[in-house]
Amino acid sequence: MPVNENSGEPPATDPYKRHTQSTNITNELVIRQDNLTFVTLDNGEIPIGGNYGYGLYFKDCRFLSGYLLKIMGMSPTPILSNDERGYQSLVVMTNPEFLDCKGDTIDKETILISRNTVIPGCILETLTVENYNPVNVTLDILMEFDADFTDIFTIRGITGPAGGTILPVGYSGGEMRLSCAGKDGHLRETIISFEPAPRIVNGKSCTFQLSLRPHETRAIKVQIFVSDTAPGQPGLKEPVDVGQQMNKILRSYIAAVECCNNIPTSNNIFNSIMERSLADLTMMRMSQYGHTYHSAGVPWYDALFGRDSLISALQLLPYGTEPARSTLLLNAKYQGRKYDDWTEEEPGKILHELRVGEMANLNLIPQRPYYGTVDATPLFLILLAEYIDWTGDTGMLKRLESNVDAALRWIADCGDIGGRGFTSYAVKSDLGIYNQGWKDSFDSVSRSDGTLAKKPIALAEVQGYVYMAKKRLSPLFKLIDRHDDANRLNREADDLKERFNREFWMGDRTYFAQALDAEGICDVISSNPAQCLWTGILDSGYVKPFVARLFESDMFTEWGIRTLSSSEKRYNPLGYHNGTIWPHDNSIIAMGLRKYGFVNELSVVFTGMYEAARMFTNYRLPECFGGFPRSKYSLPVKYPVACSPQAWASGAIPQMLTACLGLVPDALHNRLTLNKPHLPSWLNKVQFNNIRVGDTLISLDFRRIEDKTMVNVARKEGDLNVLIEY
Structure with a gap:
């Protein structure tokens, strides 16, 4: 990303100006398991053509970019769709009026078509056709497939295509094979098998002919496998053991349901919201090197993100500590060891994002992994301390001691750009992200006159994270006889708190600034400093007026707290970070309201998010939603391309419940x-x-x-x- 080094301004042309150029995906069905994700329209189809995000994804590549179903050349009418089980979707459809293969008129709504799809390491779809006519019906079912093998960064519009070669479609032995020879030397294949075999195969289309007696049911089974073979590796492995994989999936979901059953409440709708949240967190699990973590979000961020994986593990701690342990170990494995401007790696820094697709393999993007994040490093330290609070596992502290030291050195050295004493960021990579906090869109940090922040930028919430990390680590260091370091961290935290409250407080607005940049204070009213309540960095004398200002109507919509005040020049209720409502943001703020004793305000935020969750399909909170006041539409407004599910959105309601119950563990002291x-x-x-x-x-x-x-x-x-x- 070319940046004017003198001005420090965002570039005029920014590949990350929008997190995706794709169009509306608000009516999607999503099922996923481990590293395989299937995103379709609510009728189970993947449209061919158009800039959509639907598809079958594996390792940052879209292995299926089209999947259409026709009955006698016509699209069935969906009457039910459901993906409430994260590993299974169900679509029920009926027919329009048509002429069957014998030329007989078949009335509408006399044929029932069901698509039952599960994802046990592959896509297994059973298409069931039922005849409710009093006469025999013979009909053709057409299935059309396509696979563009496009990298997710190309789909999002951030890069152009890699330029791999799509190979001719093949069909033999009852299998259709769609293949691509990638520029990176990988052979990527989508293999589709059918039972029974189709009557006609024409390119990427298959036609089945079914003859059904009155009230007869016939089924077609489709299995879709993906294969990504690197140079020098053997070809497609043995077929997936569907039964074994289904047993594994069912065990994990049973555990999620049992966890939810351990928290019965008097409110059945809330119970359903909790079950949805915990099931989605189960669905979002991925694994690498034997470590399990949460994928950030479907479809755009279906990968390891440092910040997202750490926060979702934090949210889940009262309900299970293993995700936190595993997430800590995996992030430690990728902790920065050298200086690299292209990937923005620095010693001790925790990664932002890891991609494993063609663009990353070709080094055309820096996400291999990319380290352009300012907050993942202190969040790594916070998660470790919170994990020990719940478990008493001081062995983890010893195991990660060198990683902790490296992270603290990064905060002290590389993080303090310009020696201002605040942890800051300044993009270095040509294809790096300009803003490197959780609000990472190019225009997410600004001033009240609408101008954008100039690097280096010190975000309010990041100073809180650093303060919290040092305060939490100080007593832990004493446990391992590092008393001098413990005292030093405590002094540094106290000094940071004093400077933060002096330099970020805007007395004329009774609020804390969003950030400090190269030219001074970014004086907008935003949600950033509200997260500082959770970290404890705010002086008690400022908190009461600050919280009162937070709940004025320009910030609080009755659904939740906006990312940016509606009175600011850059406010847009559908601006990704400039006016939308983010569930995870509200849950962290809720934890902070608890910490400072604002239990009534906590209840108000929790109530708004609960009532929003009630309105979304299957009670699933998306990544973000429109920042419109509740009085305007009476329903939460969908953000057109929000990730849904997204891990830290799924963790929001469980974390808010934790806040309401006031749970403060201290396993070390029983x-x-x-x-x-x-x-x-x-x-x-x-x-x-x-x-x-x-x-x-x-x-x-x-x-x-x-x-x-x-x-x-x-x-x-x-x-x-x-x-x-x-």
């Missing part, structure tokens, strides 16, 4: 504190069973009585002190 538990008015009772703190299992009953929330320790297996603070 203690669990319940800090001012406060259930909202729509949630009268919560049972949180089998909470694990260290080696102790505990079950708690929370009950709302009038405006108070009472707690009862229902069961305890182990030596744990439970403190309840009202």
Whole structure:
């Protein structure tokens, strides 16, 4: 990305000006397992042509870019679609009026067509056709496929095509084979098999003829396999063991349901939202080097992202600690070791994004991995401390001690650009991301006059993350006899807090600035500093007016808190980071409201997000949604190309529940504190069973009585002190 080095301004032409150039995907069905993701329209199809994000994805490549279904040359009419099981989708359709193969008129809505699709390491679709006519019907079913083998960065419009060669389609032995010889030397193939075999195969189209007696049912089974063979590797492996994979999937989803069953509440809709959230987090799991982590989001960010994987693991800690452990180890494996301007790698830095597709293999993009993120490094340290709070696993601290030291050195050296004492970023890579916080679109950091921030940029929330990381690590260092380092970290954190409150506070606006840039203060009202509540960096004297300002109507919509005030010049209710509502942002803010004792305000934010989740299909919160006031439309407005599901959006409701219950674990001291538990008015009772703190299992009953929330320790297996603070 060419940047004017003198001005530090964003480039006039930015490949990341939008996170994707693709069009609306708001009516998608999504199923996924591990590294395989299938995104279709709500009728189960993948449109051929047009700039869409639908497809079958594997290793950042689209292995199926078209999948159409016709009955006698006509599209069936969908009447039901559902993907509430993350590994399975169901589409039910019926017929328009048509002439069958014998020339007989078949009335509309007399044929039922069902597509049942599962993803046990491949796509397994069963097409069932039922005849509800009183006479025999003979009909043709046409399936048309296409595979463009396009890299996700090309689909998003960030790069041009790599230039691989699409090979002629082949069909033999009952299999259709779509192939591409990649520029990177990889042979990528989509292999489609059918049962029964099609009557006619013409290029990428297959025609089946079915004769059905009255009330007879016939089925066609389609299996779609993907293969990515690197140079020098053997060809397609043995076929996927579908049964074994399905058993593995079912076990993971049963575990997710059991986790949800451990948290029954008095509100059945909320129970369904929680089950959806935990099931989606199960669906978003990926694995690498034996470590499991959460993919960031479907379809654009279906990969390892440092920031996203760390935050989603944080959100999930009270419900399961293994994702945090695994995510820490994987991010440590990719921690920066050298200086590289192309990838923005620096020693000690935690990665931003890892891609493994053709563009990355050809080094045409820096995401191999790319390190252009300012916040993943302190978040890595925070997750480690929070993980130890829940588990008491000090062995993890010893195991990652060198990684912790490297991360702290990066914060002190590379992170402090210009020696201002604040952790900052300044893009270096020609194809790097200009803004490197979680709001990483090119125009997401600005001033009240509408001008964009100039590098180097120090974001408010990042200073909070650094403060929190140092404060949390200080007592842990004492445990491993590093008392001098512990005291130093504590002093550095206190000094950062004092400077932050002095330089970021905008007294005339009773609010903290979004950032400091090369020319001074970025004085917009935004959600960035609201995350600082969670980190504890805000002086108590500023907090009350700050929180009051946060809940004014230009920031709070009754669905949630906007990313940018509606009074700012760059506000757009459908601006990716300039006015939309992000569930994960609100959940972190909710945790901060809890920390500073604003339980009523926490309840208001939780209520807004709960009521938004009620309105979305299958209770699935998307990556973000429109920042319109609730009074304007009475329904949350979809953001056209939002990732759905997205890991940290799925973790938002569970984290908000954690905030309301006031859970503060301290496994090292065998203690669990319940800090001012406060259930909202729509949630009268919560049972949180089998909470694990260290080696102790505990079950708690929370009950709302009038405006108070009472707690009862229902069961305890182990030596744990439970403190309840009202």
